[in-house]
Amino acid sequence: MITARTRVYGLIGHPVRHSLSPAMYNELFDRYGIDAVYLAFDVPPARAERVADAIRTLDLVGVNLTVPFKEQVLPQLDDMTVAAEEAGAVNVVIHNGGALRGYNTDGEGLIRYLELQGLSLGGLRAVVLGAGGAGRAVASALLERGAASVAILNRTLSRAVVARGALERRFGHHELSALPLRPETFAQAAAGAHLVVNCTSGDGARAVSALDPAVLSPGATWVDINYWMPDPPQQAACAALGLHFHTGLGMLVHQASLAFELFTGHPVEVPVLEAIIRERG
Numbered sequence: 658m659i660t661a662r663t664r665v666y667g668l669i670g671h672p673v674r675h676s677l678s679p680a681m682y683n684e685l686f687d688r689y690g691i692d693a694v695y696l697a698f699d700v701p702p703a704r705a706e707r708v709a710d711a712i713r714t715l716d717l718v719g720v721n722l723t724v725p726f727k728e729q730v731l732p733q734l735d736d737m738t739v740a741a742e743e744a745g746a747v748n749v750v751i752h753n754g755g756a757l758r759g760y761n762t763d764g765e766g767l768i769r770y771l772e773l774q775g776l777s778l779g780g781l782r783a784v785v786l787g788a789g790g791a792g793r794a795v796a797s798a799l800l801e802r803g804a805a806s807v808a809i810l811n812r813t814l815s816r817a818v819v820a821r822g823a824l825e826r827r828f829g830h831h832e833l834s835a836l837p838l839r840p841e842t843f844a845q846a847a848a849g850a851h852l853v854v855n856c857t858s859g860d861g862a863r864a865v866s867a868l869d870p871a872v873l874s875p876g877a878t879w880v881d882i883n884y885w886m887p888d889p890p891q892q893a894a895c896a897a898l899g900l901h902f903h904t905g906l907g908m909l910v911h912q913a914s915l916a917f918e919l920f921t922g923h924p925v926e927v928p929v930l931e932a933i934i935r936e937r938g
């Protein structure tokens with residue numbers, strides 16, 4: 658029952674009405690007996706500068722941020738993790754006595770999932786498609802787990818260069834490259850690579866369809882983080898080549914479970930979350 662003591666969490670973004678998060682987190686609050694509620698706040702992009710103040714003023718305990726606020730909120734935070742800094746984006750904000758700390762659980766979510774699939778990341782050669790918040794978070798997490806090389810390919814080359822720049826401070830001794838997202842550059846960067854993660858969104862699927870996964874190392878893994886796509890680009894081509902293909906559903910489950918633990922301190926059993934997503938998704 659909602660009372661005067663019920664704590665409030667939420668998703669802040671635009672659009673948000675399609676989101677699974679309220680159903681998912683409210684069910685977890687229920688299951689673990691936590692007196693809290695999770696709401697979706699549809700905030701007009703023009704109000705970006707007021708997002709942090711709203712969290713403080715209304716005493717929201719924790720929020721997920723989505724488009725377009727993941728990057729825009731950065732200057733308003735008191736503190737953020739290194740992963741969030743390297744991603745240039747936060748998807749979780751925790752509020753403690755007026756202080757806001759930003760986190761990015763995308764990269765760690767993907768890594769946890771891949772490790773559970775038995776993929777060993779140490780020494781691996783990876784190609785990340787996309788240099789938005791998600792691509793940068795994934796690149797940072799792969800390097801943190803010991804990947805030997807990461808190539809970031811992006812339609813807008815300057816964003817890939819910025820992404821590489823943010824990683825150089827900690828990982829300057831690794832092989833880092835920033836390249837335009839084109840079939841020729843992919844063929845060169847992905848030759849013999851062990852992992853490709855597609856983090857482009859929207860019409861990026863078209864550019865990704867034009868790439869040739871045959872250049873990858875035998876037994877390589879391809880992940881497309883767009884978990885809602887019925888027919889993600891390269892899924893069929895990977896199957897034909899005997900490569901491992903994963904949708905972003907596993908990453909979604911693990912990043913949401915990390916967020917819930919940051920929100921409440923309560924760990925989530927992953928199968929519980931998977932069942933909720935299966936039922937509601």
Ligand code: ATR
Pocket residue numbers: 727746786787788789790791792811812813814816838856857858859860861862864
């Ligand atoms: P997210 O937070 O999900 O990473 P984002 O910051 O908007 O979202 O990044 C979207 C990514 O998809 C970017 O890498 C973007 O490329 P640009 O930096 O060139 O915009 C990529 N993307 C979007 N539409 C694309 C398209 N039609 N072709 C290729 N890449 C595309």
